[in-house]
Amino acid sequence: MNLVQPGELAMFQTEGGKRVILRLEPGMDYQTHKGIIYHNDVIGRAWGSRIETHLGSPFTLLRPTLRDLLLHIRRQSQIIFPKDIGYILLRLSVGPASRVLEIGTGSGALTTALAWMVGDEGKVVTYERREDMQMLARQNLERVGLENRVDFVLSDAIDGIFESGFDAAFLDVAAPELVLNPLKPAINSGAIVGFILPTTNQVSTLLEAGVEHGFDHPDVVEILLRAYKPIPGRLRPVDRMVAHTGYLVFMRCMARSA
Amino acid sequence: MNLVQPGELAMFQTEGGKRVILRLEPGMDYQTHKGIIYHNDVIGRAWGSRIETHLGSPFTLLRPTLRDLLLHIRRQSQIIFPKDIGYILLRLSVGPASRVLEIGTGSGALTTALAWMVGDEGKVVTYERREDMQMLARQNLERVGLENRVDFVLSDAIDGIFESGFDAAFLDVAAPELVLNPLKPAINSGAIVGFILPTTNQVSTLLEAGVEHGFDHPDVVEILLRAYKPIPGRLRPVDRMVAHTGYLVFMRCMARSA
């Protein structure tokens, strides 16, 4: 059976697309401006059911997808968008039992996706130099129950990376070229490393530094997502879209002797 | 240590970006038009090493990423592109231990990515009505060693889906609206279902059918990838890009009583 259990994450979604994600706990309630949803009324219902507030306002009861979770990260900084994260996962070849290094935890959006994909056998080690950001990211991971797959390191990776043996790494920092030196011994030879950078100048600087530090096969891409109004008889793109999040750069770490 | 083992998948890549992916077996060799690479010379080397053919032509020795594997699928049909697959994985919330249904195996590109992500605890059930396509997809999965995570079903899903309990499904068929009826009992209530469709007319038809069959919260997007020439002092997009692969549609399956 596919019924909602206590302790599960649930998403309440309105017809208009507004959403809230929370963990269901017996006896608790959720206040919307259209009335109260009692968790007890939700627990035991089928996923995909239509539920109502005590004032009769309708919501759909859904299990949040990974993308839903990513969009609901509490953030103090720009998060990496799902359109980019999906592609990053493929490029980094993240999957069950992967060991991944992340430099720049930020609010923890990519950390969440990495933790989701590596499973209980895998591990994400993530560096962040700002304590407030790390705390926020940790809370975001705890909220979705993925914190035990993550090692949070409060340190600037420029000062050294204390683990090694990673097959993939991702850097979301302003000057990743400064981290290439400590990065190299931390990752396996041949490992793939990804970067996200907002400006073209940063991309140029990184590409130049990459060659100097023995990284090769660079690849630079940008991903654009265009949404459509899902109306069968009047199908058309929405009026506005995100024009830019960042350039994605990927390189391979060459073997020292190579 | 991070040395190449016999039996591993390896990728030989030229400076110019040409690649071949194969499984390394002692005593075997690979003929390029620039000379022969003996597997024995490669086994035991560090990943990321520079290797040479017997004529001295250089290649880099790399572990293929999931994206590399997807681009090297042998195909008789248009495959789903990595840019789309990454986003599909997030939207379908595929991860370790997922049970996913795929309708339209095709050459097996998405099947490969799904099998990669669900791990040994998960399962991909994939329907295909053409025997030659199924055989090709099975070979593609075998080549990368993921075939044991996949149940290949040779059948038109219009005639019925014989498994159930899926939390996510993806349909890559020309008329998915005809499959919504057998699909509904096969997937869990609330499950998310994705589709890829090349034409706007197909999208309109599907959106209309979705509502009739109790699917809701439709979402239509397209993903564009633009690559750049990775030259630090002359950074610019490449001249040409893929303008269209398909529209991605996602919907939720509402509970019957809802």
Added chain:
Amino acid sequence: MNLVQPGELAMFQTEGGKRVILRLEPGMDYQTHKGIIYHNDVIGRAWGSRIETHLGSPFTLLRPTLRDLLLHIRRQSQIIFPKDIGYILLRLSVGPASRVLEIGTGSGALTTALAWMVGDEGKVVTYERREDMQMLARQNLERVGLENRVDFVLSDAIDGIFESGFDAAFLDVAAPELVLNPLKPAINSGAIVGFILPTTNQVSTLLEAGVEHGFDHPDVVEILLRAYKPIPGRLRPVDRMVAHTGYLVFMRCMARSA
């Protein structure tokens, strides 16, 4: 000399990019929320000068370009964007002395561009069925001094087009397929006709009707404009962009005997 003359159109632009366009008249003034600009202080200055309000707030004094004028059209409806208008002009081959037919005057943005390009030797005939829209468009054309190149017709083109001999026509109406019948005798054989349509369904309907009415060589495109933040050391696209204005369709009117 290139000095500002009384009676000229001028644009006052702030460093931040805010703009106002007005006609300079001796003795008049313009109230900004940062102080007053006296027209007398502006007349006789060099174009490109820095001017100030009576409170010392700086503005640049510029002659508005055609694109500036288009962006400052007063509108009750969605206007056609400069990115689309530029391409339409090339496709319709509008230039000095052209005679162009427009169906759907709207707020008069395209009308303005057409009137600009045809010069005093040319003529734009524009149909609009709503009197309020026509009045607004006429005011917009008068404001930039181009109204004498335009014949405003208050009529639904479905009921007939009373002029003929046009080498090009553009239709910005919801159901242009209904106008193809009256359109055909109004335009020269071989003439090129353009359309803008927001939805894919409208495009399909028009393409089908075009064939039935003897229009041929259809072409459908969309134009996207992405702006960059013009900061040399941090060059990057802006955060958001217009995702869609409309699909542009162009067809040729075949000769009757053809």
Added chain:
Amino acid sequence: MNLVQPGELAMFQTEGGKRVILRLEPGMDYQTHKGIIYHNDVIGRAWGSRIETHLGSPFTLLRPTLRDLLLHIRRQSQIIFPKDIGYILLRLSVGPASRVLEIGTGSGALTTALAWMVGDEGKVVTYERREDMQMLARQNLERVGLENRVDFVLSDAIDGIFESGFDAAFLDVAAPELVLNPLKPAINSGAIVGFILPTTNQVSTLLEAGVEHGFDHPDVVEILLRAYKPIPGRLRPVDRMVAHTGYLVFMRCMARSA
């Protein structure tokens, strides 16, 4: 009447979209690989007629639009694309009687569009340092009968610009920052200047130089065009598109005293 006259430019287009543009002259013929088209058979026909080769292969007889002419420029270098030219015309405010300066004639595509738009009252002055390119451009302009609106100057603009009083200028050269110095006295104060540059590095360099030379209000954009297959029941974008032609930069020339 709208009949084809001797001496006119005509375009023969196949159903599949192949085109040739030529000037019709009594007694001449055109050899296609599907047979011969005799000019005498075409002269006197209605535009938009279906014509046939002596072997019965069908073509449509069309008056070429400005965009058709631009696509048929004979070229030794990359031409500026219609998608960019249309927008450039709006930004430079080119129209009847404009006086426009072009630096970098190239094959003459933009020159052709500028000459078309300025009419007989206007003038295009265009600089090119390579004699072979200038000759090619001149031939391209002569072929479409617009050469008398253009002054071709064989000189590197870095060495000086010998005319003045332009309200608009466009530079298509590799290092436009080197031309800003001679450019400034040649154009009117407040004039708008446009540039096309393939790389992000060139854009950064230009933006920096612009500020130093008293140019202001910089604007950087890129224009993308996506074509659709015009099939009503299977409407979709074409498979591939141009990913990049160049970044368009526009600036205003501030008054010296400003």
